[in-house]
Amino acid sequence: MKIAIVGFGNVGRAVAEVMLERRELFQKVDFEPKVVAVFERDGSWIDENGLKLQELLSKGTSSPSWVEGAAMAEERLADLDCDLIVEMTVTNIEDGEPGLTHIVEALNSGKDVVTSNKGPLVLAFPELMEIAEKKNRMLLYEATVGGAIPVFHVAREALLVNRIISITGILNGTSNYILTKMTDEKVSFNAALREAQEKGYAEADPTYDIEGIDAASKLVILANGILKTSKSIKDVRIEGITRITPEMTELAMEDGYLVKHIGYVDRNRIEVIPRLIPRSSPLAVGGTLNVISLKTDVAQDITLIGRGAGPRETSSAILGDILHINKIRKEN
Numbered sequence: 001m002k003i004a005i006v007g008f009g010n011v012g013r014a015v016a017e018v019m020l021e022r023r024e025l026f027q028k029v030d031f032e033p034k035v036v037a038v039f040e041r042d043g044s045w046i047d048e049n050g051l052k053l054q055e056l057l058s059k060g061t062s063s064p065s066w067v068e069g070a071a072m073a074e075e076r077l078a079d080l081d082c083d084l085i086v087e088m089t090v091t092n093i094e095d096g097e098p099g100l101t102h103i104v105e106a107l108n109s110g111k112d113v114v115t116s117n118k119g120p121l122v123l124a125f126p127e128l129m130e131i132a133e134k135k136n137r138m139l140l141y142e143a144t145v146g147g148a149i150p151v152f153h154v155a156r157e158a159l160l161v162n163r164i165i166s167i168t169g170i171l172n173g174t175s176n177y178i179l180t181k182m183t184d185e186k187v188s189f190n191a192a193l194r195e196a197q198e199k200g201y202a203e204a205d206p207t208y209d210i211e212g213i214d215a216a217s218k219l220v221i222l223a224n225g226i227l228k229t230s231k232s233i234k235d236v237r238i239e240g241i242t243r244i245t246p247e248m249t250e251l252a253m254e255d256g257y258l259v260k261h262i263g264y265v266d267r268n269r270i271e272v273i274p275r276l277i278p279r280s281s282p283l284a285v286g287g288t289l290n291v292i293s294l295k296t297d298v299a300q301d302i303t304l305i306g307r308g309a310g311p312r313e314t315s316s317a318i319l320g321d322i323l324h325i326n327k328i329r330k331e332n
């Protein structure tokens with residue numbers, strides 16, 4: 001399978017590293033990846049005979065295959081001879097770019113797509129799926145929600161016989177870290193946020209995390225991907241966690257509850273709001289962990305807990321998607 005990587009930042013590099021580590025496994029599952037292009041914002045590495053990933057990781061732009069030039073992916077993707085593109089550029093939920101153009105170009109030119117980039121899916125899920133269907137291509141996006149947690153895979157494969165009724169989860173590790181800290185150490189929201197920033201869990205501008213916009217984006221992808229709705233972020237009732245006080249978390253604790261920032265969607269309701277969760281609930285996960293629970297009609301409740309971020313963890317979801325597409329393409 002000829003692959004092009006678009007976006008060689010933290011996640012892109014982790015994908016390349018794990019690909020190198022898992023060469024023996026790939027042989028066993030009949031997966032022969034050949035990375036023919038890696039695009040960055042300001043240039044690209046291209047070799048139709050296959051790039052040496054080890055050299056790219058160690059030498060970077062001093063590798064001989066590096067070609068300087070802006071917006072290379074946008075210009076080159078359509079004509080590139082490859083089977084699949086992995087889109088891992090920065091998330092932008094204002095206009096979805098540059099990822100949206102990359103994904104559209106790739107699908108329209110007959111390539112399968114795997115992405116970790118929420119922006120294009122939050123803004124244009126139905127449109128992208130329509131192009132994929134029309135072109136008979138696959139667009140998989142496991143890494144966009146819950147980092148390493150394979151929720152779409154489980155819903156699509158293992159729970160196929162079920163009707164999925166609702167989805168509940170904690171979808172943002174930063175806000176979960178802050179609420180956990182406030183509960184465990186009785187510190188103020190601002191003190192917990194500062195610590196999250198010091199530890200690198202929160203951005204300098206943490207608005208998307210603490211106001212629930214990041215979680216709402218992921219909920220939209222879950223709703224559209226699993227419940228087959230056509231929701232957009234405007235449909236989500238969103239309330240952030242900035243008004244939570246240590247007194248609230250303490251009172252909740254006294255009654256056996258935790259204050260958690262919960263995303264919930266069923267066919268009538270979609271919201272991300274602070275809610276009280278029994279301390280014994282499977283949703284009561286601490287720190288930066290994410291949790292996603294699917295309510296189904298046959299299997300009942302299935303709850304997945306895992307790392308919602310981290311380049312290496314996220315690469316597990318991306319490579320899972322790539323291997324899935326490889327399997328389907330080999331069968332056909």
Ligand SMILES: NC(=O)c1ccc[n+]([C@@H]2O[C@H](COP(=O)([O-])OP(=O)(O)OC[C@H]3O[C@@H](n4cnc5c(N)ncnc54)[C@H](OP(=O)(O)O)[C@@H]3O)[C@@H](O)[C@H]2O)c1
Nearest residue numbers: 007008009010011040041089090091098116117309310311
């Ligand atoms: N990090 C995680 O744990 C995690 C988890 C789940 C999902 N994700 C998602 O995965 C994606 C990548 O995350 P990341 O942490 O790897 O971010 P990152 O380190 O910022 O990497 C993004 C890369 O994309 C490059 N880029 C920007 N515009 C481009 C363009 N037009 N063409 C080609 N490359 C371009 C950036 O180059 P410059 O540096 O020059 O801008 C950067 O190297 C994001 O959408 C993120 O939301 C990340």
